[in-house]
């Protein structure tokens with residue numbers, strides 16, 4: 001099987017089977033990919049790995065493991081975890097996944113190795129089973145996505161990369177392939193900037209901007225450090241709000257968030273932008289909005305996972321990974337070596353330790 005269409009069909013079946021085997025409810029989002037990875041005795045290890053998305057380790061006589069780059073965004077971490085789970089479910093061998101842009105920012109190239117097509121399409125179907133996509137769309141008050149912005153907001157709820165989500169909606173026939181191709185070319189940074197254009201630019205555009213409005217009543221948002229929330233109030237909402245910039249008599253803002261923009265005077269529809277600022281520890285709060293009809297939503301700040309290996313072991317592991325990368329890059333590029341043929345020697349201290 002070599003075509004993307006064939007990989008899609010097979011991956012959909014394999015992902016469904018994985019949901020069943022691992023007890024993943026297909027109508028719930030975001031799909032718990034880390035719980036699923038842990039279930040079949042695959043160790044999860046978190047490290048900052050600048051040149052790698054992740055590594056799937058499957059060596060004879062050793063326990064299976066997945067090393068994930070902690071420095072990725074939430075969506076990219078989840079997608080990489082699902083991709084590595086795909087290698088596991090398809091029975092692939094040890095595999096290094098590098099080049100962040102290759103998977104997340106560019107259209108899938110026709111020349112991908114078969115194992116990569118399998119793992120990549122698996123990741124999309126595993127994280128975005130149709131019932132979960134429909135549930136997330138319904139939560140946004142949508143039957144299908146009509147704009148790049150709606151795809152972006154959907155991707156935040158599903159915990160999936162924006163472009164992967166756009167392409168997957170096309171594969172699901174929720175939107176046409178033409179729309180999917182068109183929207184996947186939109187830079188998410190542009191969408192984010194259009195949501196908080198009345199605020200000072202954030203330190204990094206890797207952080208997300210969640211859009212909530214009265215339809216978001218009771219929604220639970222899982223934020224990462226640096227994320228912003230653009231709260232849109234019903235047209236005609238009272239404009240004398242957010243006294244002191246933190247706690248107003250119209251929007252209650254948790255102490256670990258700050259108001260960075262209030263576009264009441266700028267447009268008819270009022271938008272207040274909240275920033276998670278410097279908050280890096282877990283936190284949960286309810287935000288009450290005293291709109292024409294009062295509503296509220298919940299924000300949960302979830303920092304990246306803790307490092308999963310002790311520094312000594314990690315250094316040894318990274319040396320092995322670097323060596324493997326070096327070997328695969330030198331002289332083999334013109335050949336037909338596929339990434340799954342790259343071998344990594346796993347230090348015994350890694351393969352024998354339970355990661356947290």
Ligand SMILES: [Zn+2]
Pocket residue numbers: 083087095096097115116119
């Ligand atoms: Zn891979």
